[in-house]
Amino acid sequence: MRELIEKVLSECKKYTADGRVADYIPELKKACPADLGICVLGGSETVELGDCDKRFTMQSVVKPMILLLALMDNGRETVERLCGVEATGKPFDAFNYSDMALRGEHINPMVNAGAIALCTLIGGEGKDEKFERLFSLVKRLSKNQSITVDEAVFRSERETGNKNRALAYMLKAYGMIDCDVEDMLEVYFKACSISVSCKDIANIALVLAHRGRDPESGEELIPAEYSRYVTAILAICGMYDGSGEFALRVGIPAKSGVGGGIMAVVPGKMGIGIYSPSLDKKGNSTAGVKVLERLSAALDLSIF
Amino acid sequence: MRELIEKVLSECKKYTADGRVADYIPELKKACPADLGICVLGGSETVELGDCDKRFTMQSVVKPMILLLALMDNGRETVERLCGVEATGKPFDAFNYSDMALRGEHINPMVNAGAIALCTLIGGEGKDEKFERLFSLVKRLSKNQSITVDEAVFRSERETGNKNRALAYMLKAYGMIDCDVEDMLEVYFKACSISVSCKDIANIALVLAHRGRDPESGEELIPAEYSRYVTAILAICGMYDGSGEFALRVGIPAKSGVGGGIMAVVPGKMGIGIYSPSLDKKGNSTAGVKVLERLSAALDLSIF
Amino acid sequence: MRELIEKVLSECKKYTADGRVADYIPELKKACPADLGICVLGGSETVELGDCDKRFTMQSVVKPMILLLALMDNGRETVERLCGVEATGKPFDAFNYSDMALRGEHINPMVNAGAIALCTLIGGEGKDEKFERLFSLVKRLSKNQSITVDEAVFRSERETGNKNRALAYMLKAYGMIDCDVEDMLEVYFKACSISVSCKDIANIALVLAHRGRDPESGEELIPAEYSRYVTAILAICGMYDGSGEFALRVGIPAKSGVGGGIMAVVPGKMGIGIYSPSLDKKGNSTAGVKVLERLSAALDLSIF
Amino acid sequence: MRELIEKVLSECKKYTADGRVADYIPELKKACPADLGICVLGGSETVELGDCDKRFTMQSVVKPMILLLALMDNGRETVERLCGVEATGKPFDAFNYSDMALRGEHINPMVNAGAIALCTLIGGEGKDEKFERLFSLVKRLSKNQSITVDEAVFRSERETGNKNRALAYMLKAYGMIDCDVEDMLEVYFKACSISVSCKDIANIALVLAHRGRDPESGEELIPAEYSRYVTAILAICGMYDGSGEFALRVGIPAKSGVGGGIMAVVPGKMGIGIYSPSLDKKGNSTAGVKVLERLSAALDLSIF
Secondary structure, three states: OHHHHHHHHHHHHHHHHHOEEOOOOHHHHHOOOOOOEEEEEOOOOOEEEEOOOOOEEOHHHHHHHHHHHHHHHHOHHHHHHHOOOOOOOOOOOOOOOOOOOOOHHHOOOOOHHHHHHHHOOOOOOOHHHHHHHHHHHHHHHOOOOOOEEOHHHHHHHHHHOHHHHHHHHHHHHOOOOOOOHHHHHHHHHHHHOEEEOHHHHHHHHHHHHOOOEOOOOOOEOOOHHHHHHHHHHHHHHOOHHHHHHHHHHOOOOEEEOOOOEEEEEEOOOEEEEEEOOEEOOOOOEHHHHHHHHHHHHHHOOOOO | OHHHHHHHHHHHHHHHHHOEEOOOOHHHHHOOOOOOEEEEEOOOOOEEEEOOOOOEEOHHHHHHHHHHHHHHHHOHHHHHHHOOOOOOOOOOOOOOOOOOOOOHHHOOOOOHHHHHHHHOOOOOOOHHHHHHHHHHHHHHHOOOOOOEEOHHHHHHHHHHOHHHHHHHHHHHHOOOOOOOHHHHHHHHHHHHOEEEOHHHHHHHHHHHHOOOEOOOOOOEOOOHHHHHHHHHHHHHHOOHHHHHHHHHHOOOOEEEOOOOEEEEEEOOOEEEEEEOOEEOOOOOEHHHHHHHHHHHHHHOOOOO | OHHHHHHHHHHHHHHHHHOEEOOOOHHHHHOOOOOOEEEEEOOOOOEEEEOOOOOEEOHHHHHHHHHHHHHHHHOHHHHHHHOOOOOOOOOOOOOOOOOOOOOHHHOOOOOHHHHHHHHOOOOOOOHHHHHHHHHHHHHHHOOOOOOEEOHHHHHHHHHHOHHHHHHHHHHHHOOOOOOOHHHHHHHHHHHHOEEEOHHHHHHHHHHHHOOOEOOOOOOEOOOHHHHHHHHHHHHHHOOHHHHHHHHHHOOOOEEEOOOOEEEEEEOOOEEEEEEOOEEOOOOOEHHHHHHHHHHHHHHOOOOO | OHHHHHHHHHHHHHHHHHOEEOOOOHHHHHOOOOOOEEEEEOOOOOEEEEOOOOOEEOHHHHHHHHHHHHHHHHOHHHHHHHOOOOOOOOOOOOOOOOOOOOOHHHOOOOOHHHHHHHHOOOOOOOHHHHHHHHHHHHHHHOOOOOOEEOHHHHHHHHHHOHHHHHHHHHHHHOOOOOOOHHHHHHHHHHHHOEEEOHHHHHHHHHHHHOOOEOOOOOOEOOOHHHHHHHHHHHHHHOOHHHHHHHHHHOOOOEEEOOOOEEEEEEOOOEEEEEEOOEEOOOOOEHHHHHHHHHHHHHHOOOOO
């Protein structure tokens, strides 16, 4: 398998030239557009190749974690009252939700408005405890206690994240959330700024691929029900408004982030983490998607 | 398995009272709201239970067939130029596509506008030949040459289908299709009026579940690539704007129709056909969805 | 005054180069883009200058006539139940009316959907009588019994008017109108194809400027209440989605058409008809607007 | 005239029962719903009747003042680059501006987003000086140096104005404004909280009615061009998304506020100020609109 992945990686390297590094958060512009790294876990061996040592911020890859913790802390009913589960047909940062009042059914956990709303459902007394609980879940699932927050990215997001700020005040204006908006944005921006490697997100994906259990020890890290819930949401809308295209070409539940990461969950089989910061217009890593398309075809990983 | 299904069916019968028979096409109002029938194919035995002898019109269940034939007749590129693949976040009969000109990327093959557009891509010289080619595909995949068109439903749709007529003229106004609109609507309305049983659609589903092959003979009835394409689209947006909810609760690619049918594709395993004409607000059979939810849980059929 | 108008006309001639002749109705493309004609009635003298002998189709200039007749035949309440009076903030041929069902309050008499809806309120037994009653009102108000319909434009509109056809079927789908759509479109397309001169529409405007009376004979041609109603609607939304800009720069209630005509109503004072078929992006005559802007400034015609 | 107005006022008092006092800003709920006061200036006599001594906050009535000062401080071109002039077809506090990026052409000076944007164009070094310059314009035009800010209302708006906060961050996110959002909102909220009487806003209206001049002294208080600009905008969209209806029924350029005030400008003739805090669904004073409708009919004040 290592050889196959090596071949795919070298063939797909050229696609890094088709996209652009995210620039709406100034700090993200510093990424090297030609980077491409991968970690595949779950077969007989661990494969790490390319720029797999580079660290990148989770960005939207953290959304499944927020959803997971909101589910674990509140149960499904409370979560779904606040945030729907249908694809919105809009970009992840859309404003134009409705002719009328915004309601939970207009958003979902994989768009910014939904993820920000769900941050309010994370248990804990105030922003610091809420963030720590989320951070601790990420560290536990990625089996890496040394993960840190990229403070420069965090400050950059907080300073320039006016679209998210507008969304958050809109949620508050429509009575969907009732908390200090800046506090909640701090949790969200910090979550987006958690700095990980391909292996970290591959480990998280591996747990989801095994319905919440550590495949080695068999220990339940997440309730099976919620693990499948999150995986299904990834299949429907994990790749922004390119999720349909991705389902057709790749067929693997996955979540991308504008930091260049993709966390891919092959149910029952594998967890895959990819890093390549050149993005297409919808915010997905150009080379990362190509790598997954070829691996899916070569290894018959599609769930369809 | 027969016993399990029998139990599930009797438990779910009550949910027929939660919905309403479709009334926007006058002929559909004649259905009996309490009907509930099922056919499960693909295990060791064929299970047909409940009102499985009732016939019903395919309605939107024919959309995957239109897509399939459009793919087989034109290839993927032509199809995707005319009709996108992303969930629209809107009801299936939505008008309000955009602030600007309508484009292929605003629609998909599972909403009316997309399915009508794809009818123009079906090969053949004029409306009659186009319909016959589609009809013949349906008969071949369902292994039932005696299937007919329900003429009363067809006339009812043609007479009252002004929303579809408006959508078709909108497609023409934006230059997306270039044909006689009434001719094309005749193909579409007739396709929706194909009258089938649970077993018919279960047979179609079984072929899709086996990536285009007849599971008995091993013969390729549909190219594997297109079979998976259609299955993936069903997973993303086969259950109208309730597809996300359905993915979470059931996790089986499926297509519903306002005639009360649901065609469910369990990849590698089964084809399921259900008929129960009481619909929820989004147009999905209330009891049908419940039956699938319980079967999925009991038999571990979710793809996630 | 003649000299002033002559000067303005010659200064504004150059603005005909800033726009483009309408091309979405093929027949309209035959117009000469540099044409510029005017007729000003209501001062001590009649002034006709430039290409004032050219004939052009009324197009949207007929909308106030449709509204007027609908008001005269039904009264205000019935009209307003079918068709609202607020500016829509959208182009005249917009589809994207709402997230929900289309209702009267979403449209107004100066957008296509509203004008088509109002055609159903014109008294008379069937399309021919309805059109004749409208045609006869136009002839009476313009004091010109020799006005004709441009049959080539009519056929061209009927053949290519799929956006209007889509709008009409949408009105029917939402239960707002209940009639044969093609019949009603025939009334509308024929109304748009009435062929007039600058003097014809200046005469109509003069009647509206005098609250429904013939300023010479004093005879009431239209009830005063309805004359003012129509004039007010022109001020709010007579110049498509450029009505605000026009109010600021010109300040005269007016209606433009994509045939190049502008009918301007100076309350208590004048009726002005202009023809110049080069249009800006919103569908208003480029040179025509400039001429009115200068005349308004020079003669202090703004109502504000 | 005094008798006429007295009669109209007493007849219209009952319409105060048709509306509701604004409650989205908590402090506004304290108003007495049955209040109805008026001040008419500009005929031979000053008429003040009913609850004309009550003070109320300007709310949206201050928007024309913000527009005026932005015009005076920057000229028309700069103002129109930031903020369009077309009716939006949406409620004043709408979010759903576009499928795409928000641009100046999507808003206008009479909706919240536009008025907040224009606050950034007011001259002066920082929020306090900006507000003082606006406040001083209001005092000068209303001929009342003793006008104050209602601090309780201001605090209430600042605390609960999350929809305006969201709009302001949206303007910033799209690069339309570049300033401290909270500072700018302070200017806006304070402007909305300026506390006036009917006579104060009647005086402002009187200046606009005389194209910027004090009708007594003849002194130019506002450039004529800008006075007419503002008056025209009021005619098009001064009464929220009820401006069309108001133009048809009343025909007087006017601006309403959710504090219950209406400032009505009868060009060349009068300035009228009305206070009655019971509002209809669009935010206009129910009794206030009725009073103006009857006065307009009785005194022939319509500009159409």
